[in-house]
Amino acid sequence: MTVTETIRFALRGVAANKLRSALTMLGILIGVAAVILLVAVGNGSAQAITSRIEALGTNTLTVTSTNRSSGTGGLTVEVADALADPVLAPGVRSVSPLASTSTTVTYEGADHEVSQFVGTRPSWFTAANSPVADGAAFTADDEAQAHRVVVIGQTVADELFTGVDPIGRQVTVGGALFTVVGVLAAKSSTGFQDANDTAVAPLSAVREVLTGYGPISSILVEAADPGEVDAVQDQISAVLAQRLPTTTGSSSAPYRIQNAAQLLQTQTETADTFTTLLGAVAAISLLVGGIGITNIMLVTVTERTREIGIRKALGARRRTVLTQFLIEATLLSLLGGALGVAAALLGSRFTIVGVRPVIVPSSVALALGVSIAIGLFFGGLPAARAARLRPIDALRYE
Amino acid sequence: MQPRTSPRRPVLDVRALTKVYGEGPAAVHALGGVSLTVDAGDYVAIMGSSGSGKSTLMNIIGCLDVPSGGSYLLDGVDVGRLADRQLALVRNRLIGFVFQAFNLIPRTSAVANVELPLAYAGVRAAQRRRRALAALDAVGLADRAGHFPNQLSGGQQQRVAVARALVTEPALVLADEPTGNLDSRSTEDILAVFDQLNAAGRTIVLITHEPEVGDRARRLIRLLDGRVRSDERQDLTGRHAAGAAR
Known part of the structure; x- marks a missing residue:
């Protein structure tokens, strides 16, 4: 009895009851596909979050005021300038004080409420990882002279300038005219706030026109090196404490x-945590699929105990019978698993609940491995029991 | 007409065989010490009423069941001492078993069913097919080779089973009430096949409760309550007469 012969017998066994085989494979297919796809969704969302935060810049620190009641000191431009101290805070590359407010920007009758109208220094563009896509950023000279120029975000540009190049246009902000000099590159948004609904102007101009000369909103500190962020945090907290x-x-x-x-x-x-939770839910569905295989193999073997008896009476060895049923179970779980992987790969090409799934290779191997192991174990168990029976007991089995 | 093997060595040598089902006071003695020998080329019918132990004896002779006591030599080999592997070999090479319920593998063509013992014997596919078709031809079913069991009549299914039993050219053909589920016409077909096989030198042991089937054999053994009650040789004229009377 050769191996190919046994495989042929097993194939015949699988093909003998097509509907049952198909349903068993469907159970495994769904289990495997669910594991791979849900883990991919979790992984995809994790990667999306990481890339968004990395877009903010990983080598920056934000100092914000905690007491809302201004007047009692708080953050000022002087405090910000003190942070740019090469002796006390050598790890600081740049310091950008921010005065931000929300205000209405008007252009030729169209108006738009900008949620983040920011006044800052030119160093902000690199520190905040917000390069200018069109036009140019304002310069240190603009800041010093309080020139009324503004760099607008993608959303603002879309809202105010439909079909018009915004560069060089003048917009009205808080009763004063600002010239648009640039448009920021689009950013992916974190959370509910639209990161592109912003406008950036020189700090001096914004204080003059909008916020006044009181405390500023926050200070963005850029560390010279991403690895030095913790050291810089200690340095600036020392300065701030003083x-x-x-x-x-x-x-x-x-x-x-x-x-x-x-x-x-x-x-x-x-x-x-999210990925683990999703994976656990999927693992349960794989387990259910496995129980399906177990159930079908139990039914199949029980139903075919008589057949096993006939085969043994004709001279089949225990091992031959066992191998045939093991191959049948493995074929079912392998085919189901392979189809599940195919389904998951296909499904991962689509965006699922706003997340682009990213396949984790180890989840593919794990899901496939588990499904085959389930097939071997639970298919093998009843088959081994039946193969051990004396032919006469197997033949009499009802 | 003469048996292939030496008539000196019996094909079947059963010595004081016992079989007990259950334990203690509830124990049932299905066989209470049966001894018999069957020479090569013989045609033996074992008869007995229900519960006489004939089926138990048949299953033990066919290596499908194990005895509780006594010994059993098949073609000179003490079967009781064999391991599972070797028993599989004995079932495959030495015995051809015909069941009352046909026991063909469902959803498998007639020729594939006949090929099965050869497959387990490790015969190559081409030779297997040739021998299986020859065996089917011998039982007159060459034109039904591709049919599935559920497309065949009871008599045809049993003839496929007979073909399957003799395809490995076993030393012994065992038939457990082969005509029990068949009408008289199919019974005649099967018995004719057995007559032919015996005429060609095959050793046949069958059990039956139908006298007309028992009459066709050369030797008739009657069992009662797990023991041999009578063992007599029948003359061939009687056998033919029984055949002609039908």
Whole structure:
């Protein structure tokens, strides 16, 4: 009895009951496809989050004021300038004070409420990882002279200038005219806020026209090297502690330092949890598929115990019978698994609930391996029991 | 007409065979010490009422079941000492078994069913097909080779089963009530096949409860309550007469 012979017998066995074989394979197919696809969705969303946060710049720190009631010091341009201290904070590459507000921008009757109208310095463009796509950024000279120029985000450009090149146009902001000098490159959005609904102008001009000369909203600090972010955080917190001492009656400092790397880590952990959860749900469906195979193999072998008896009476060895049923079970789970992988690969080409799935190769191997193992184990168990029977007991089996 | 093997060595040598089902007070003694020998080329019918132990004896002779006591030599080999592997070999090479319920593999063509023992014997595909077709031809079913069991009548199914039993050219053809599920016409077909096989030198042991089937054999053994009650040789004229009377 050769191996090819046994395989031919097994194929005949699978083909003998086509509907049942197809349904068994469907169970495995769904299980395998679900595992691969759901893990891919989790992985895809994790990667999306990572890329968004990386877009913010991983070597930056944001200092924000915690007490809303201004007047009691808070962040000022002077504090920001103090952070650019090569002695006390050598790891700082640039410091960009930010004065941001929301305001209405008008162009020839069209108006748009910009949620983030930011006044800052030219260093912001590199620190915030927001390059200018069209036109140019404003210069240090513009900032020093308080020139009324503005760089607008993609959303603002789309809202105000349909079919018109925005560069060189004048828009009205808070009763003053600003000249559009550039358009920011589009950014992917994090959360609910549209990152492209923004406009950036020189700090001096924004303070003059919109926010006044009070405390500023935040300070964006760029570290010279991504690996130095933690050191820079210590340096600037030392400077800030000196400049902005904790007021009596308040236990916490009046400012908060946020680190993009920390944010990234938290978000990645959240995404990993999400992936694990999805994977667990999918694993359950694979298990259900496996139970399906087990059930079918049990029924098949029980139903065919008589056939096993006949085969043994004709001189089939125990091993030959066992091999035939094992191959049948493996064929079912392998075919089902392969089709499941194909279905998952096909499904991953589409966007699922706003996430572009990214296949994790190990999940493919795992799902396929588990499905085959299930087939071998649960198909083999009843077959081994039947093959051990004396021919007469197998023949009498009802 | 003469048997292939030496008449000195019996094909079948059963010595004080016992079989007990169950244990303790509920134990049933299906066989209470059966001894018999069958020479090569013989045609033996074993008769007995239901519960006489004839089926149990047949299953043990066919190596489908194991005895509780006694020994059993098949073609000189003590079957009781064989391991599972060797038993499979014995079933495959030495015995051709015909069941009352035909026991063809469903959804498998007649010729594939006949090929099955050859496949387990490791015969190559081409030779297997040739021998299976020859065996089907011997039982007069060459034109039904491609049919599935459910497309054949009971008599035809049983003839396929007979072809399957003799395709390996076994030393012994065993038939367990081969005509029990058949009408008289199919019974005659099967018995004619057995007559032919015996005439060609095959050793046949069959069990039956139909006297007209038993009459066709050269030797008739009657079992009662797990023991041999009578063992007599029948003359050939009687056998032919029984055949002609039908």
